[in-house]
Amino acid sequence: MNKELFEAINFLEKEKGINKDVLLEALEAALISAYKKNFKSATNVRVDLNEDTGTMGVFAQKEIVEEVFDHNTEILLEEALSISPTYEIGDVVEVEVTPRDFGRIAAQAAKQVVTQRVREAERGIIFNEYIDREEDIMNGTIQRMDGRFIYVNLGKIEAKLPESECMPSETYNIHDRIKVFVTKVENSSKGTNVFVSRTHPGLLKRLFEMEVPEIYDGTVEVKSVAREAGDRSKISVYAADPEVDPVGSCVGQKGQRVQAIVDELKGEKIDIVEWSEDPVVYVSNALSPSKVIRVIVDEEDKATTVIVPDYQLSLAIGKRGQNARLAAKLTGWKIDIKSESEAKEEGLISEEDVEELETSTLEYDDSLEYEDSYEDMDEDLFK
Structure with missing residues (x-):
């Protein structure tokens, strides 16, 4: 499964233009959250995703102390020295705590993260593409109308032409091709909104x-x-x-x-x-x-x-x-x-x-x- 996950991430980078590092960073954060939720752990952990070997692991971060009061966050010096003889009191050591069934949890978390990030990345790509066209002319096709807007297809997005920005001398029909002036491009939680005008x-x-x-x-x-x-x-x-x-x-x-x-x-x-x-x-x-x-x-x-x-x-x-x-x-x-x-x-x-x-x-x-x-x-x- 792990190997397939990394292949899917590489595919998304090529096909969707989503930065692989962004996906991996988001996946790590989701896996940490899933680990703490499923195993009811308050321990500071780090998830290591190794693309070369196609593996992933969970590592608990513990402080080296002389006497342990909390096994989730602390470790004795003697135990730390068995890992590496260079450790001293006060250092932080990482101990692998990867659960046996972590692959199943990882698959669920990966699906949610990838789906969310794909949406966000696509919105970001569209926003970045159209923000550069602000205060510029674009060609579009009228797709539909409602009581407030005429929706103009600009290729990857439907721009909104408010009734107040329509020329009184014009009649607008579905499938008409028109030139519009991009007045505003904004990024919202629901996606990119592009507003256009014929009167500007x-x-x-x-x-x-x-x-x-x-x-x-x-x-x-x-x-x-x-x-x-x-x-x-x-x-x-x-x-x-x-x-x-x-x-x-x-x-x-x-x-x-x-x-x-x-x-x-x-x-x-x-x-x-x-x-x-x-x-x-x-x-x-x-x-x-x-x-x-x-x-x-x-x-x-x-x-x-x-x-x-x-x-x-x-x-x-x-x-x-x-x-x-x-x-x-x-x-x-x-x-x-x-x-x-x-x-x-x-x-x-x-x-x-x-x-x-x-x-x-x-x-x-x-x-x-x-x-x-x-x-x-x-x-x-x-x-």
């Missing part, structure tokens, strides 16, 4: 890394992402090399790169703006597609007052304040938008300021609605 801003960032080689290799850096999942998002990008156009890199030829991301997000509109350390420039860019006449910066409160042409006010604010809200999230600056007329009344700008308004690359008219995005740009811009 990190999903948008990772999708750009997948579609834009310049982001993946670090030529273009994603500075910030603001997202209202299923509706509209803004992403700011930056390139240290002045020869590189970060926005153009993300858009791609004829918008192909960003269109692939829009398709993955079921039509979610995406504004790509260039990051700048100058808050005036950055906030102006973030309010795209609206033109900006002037940005007044309050460094102390990290707030800005943005003045836009009268006919661009609704465009700058966006439907239900969405454009301004996303711009504020993207930049980290408070944004108060005022129309040109209102700003003049408050003395914030003069006629000269208005005349110096720089013309935008894209022309907008009064009828342009906020839903227009890169999709509505002239294709010549991407050639």
Whole structure:
């Protein structure tokens, strides 16, 4: 039986990836516990598992004394010297106390330990595999649904997609393949739990890394992402090399790169703006597609007052304040938008300021609605 036990342990190490030393250590602890329980012994014992010979033994640890008061924990010097002439008073000697039927006890203990450790090790392997994928994108297949979660098969585990992390513009069906963003991996007594999202801003960032080689290799850096999942998002990008156009890199030829991301997000509109350390420039860019006449910066409160042409006010604010809200999230600056007329009344700008308004690359008219995005740009811009 002992030889078969060691063979089984070696098999588990190869097939399950469970460290043999971990199994042997757990088995030793279980055998010690089984020995004390079955033989009602309080003696300190050690179990020796010899893989080379395929044997196991139990050894009681006893202190060498001149007079024995407890035979379970003490041994006379004379007896100890018969084992080894080097022993002295106060030393600890090991005496083999392996019972005759210890093999049966060992088999029962081994079965319990191996079963438990296999479960724990498998959970540990899965946890270690998926903890490295935290804040990353994974492909999965929808397996089932209940009132709280959509369960997505990621290969070795079913991830949980909470209802609150689902995009309102999407319909989810069994067997659908979807990309999900891993938000949290936790180890519990019942196993590994993986939580995923379709609404997290990190999903948008990772999708750009997948579609834009310049982001993946670090030529273009994603500075910030603001997202209202299923509706509209803004992403700011930056390139240290002045020869590189970060926005153009993300858009791609004829918008192909960003269109692939829009398709993955079921039509979610995406504004790509260039990051700048100058808050005036950055906030102006973030309010795209609206033109900006002037940005007044309050460094102390990290707030800005943005003045836009009268006919661009609704465009700058966006439907239900969405454009301004996303711009504020993207930049980290408070944004108060005022129309040109209102700003003049408050003395914030003069006629000269208005005349110096720089013309935008894209022309907008009064009828342009906020839903227009890169999709509505002239294709010549991407050639």
